[in-house]
Amino acid sequence: MSDERTITFTNALRQAGLRLTPQRLAICRALANHPSHPTAAELFEQLRADFPTLSLATVYTTLSTLLALGLIHDLGSAGDGTLHYDPDTEPHVNLICTRCHQISDLGDETLAAVSQRVARRSGYEILGARIAYYGICPTCAKHSSRGASGRR
Amino acid sequence: MSDERTITFTNALRQAGLRLTPQRLAICRALANHPSHPTAAELFEQLRADFPTLSLATVYTTLSTLLALGLIHDLGSAGDGTLHYDPDTEPHVNLICTRCHQISDLGDETLAAVSQRVARRSGYEILGARIAYYGICPTCAKHSSRGASGRR
């Protein structure tokens, strides 16, 4: 699968002078192969099976480390009160359902043009992008029709 | 200034069958005239002068209400651990400095095209957008050159 991405992660860690512990490797691997936009707790639960002693604190620490190295992005909360991370640092659109709080992705060629304009017009040194559209996903739209729901 | 926007807010509250309390009016007004992307705590501090008895809980509740009505947007955290809100629901780009955590805006005509494509291709009923580019703002870039900083 995306073992390449795992290698990218681990190489970056080594280059930063950080130790490649089994925990870090596992977290990198889990992120690289994760199909979605996990939270710290989700990664923790997933890795718990293989690392019974793994601590949630370690997951948080490692995520912060990877974030600081720019290997992953912080999506902020999806309305569910917890922070989601995105292992895909390429510019893409996040689709966030305000009903089920699920996040899915969407690529768009027009985005590259937008990114270039943003960089040029803002004077920012762009490090990454978080592009999120909020709405009701087709599945939720089918299932029911609750009124506007609060957060969390 | 944007008294129009204040009126939009208050009208929406009335239409939703909610009472127009002084607190809600003040919060709507503060949001409508706010130049940036305030947090609950910032609004609370700002309004405290005029409403000594105002409670932070009320600010949170009112923000949730306005959010549910779609009158404001939830920007999530800007890397500072607190939730920021955006009184401007028109599609625009948020520029977030990963160093000073300040958020500024940028309009772009190309965005309208992106939004349309997103809606068409995703099948989502788009309720709003959060488009954020992370980077170092020109001011911070000038001032110094600290290494990658953690969150909060």
Added chain:
DNA sequence: ATGCATGCAAACTCTTTGCAAACGC
């Protein structure tokens, strides 16, 4: 062998909730 990283638990911060009093409608 040398420290950096982990794990545990406690601390901290932000946000939400319960309930009695107050007030808009």
Added chain:
DNA sequence: GCGTTTGCAAAGAGTTTGCATGCAT
């Protein structure tokens, strides 16, 4: 007057931190 909303305080949740032990280099 009725029922929602406020204010206070305490609870709840997510995230971070301190310190002793363990492990990658």
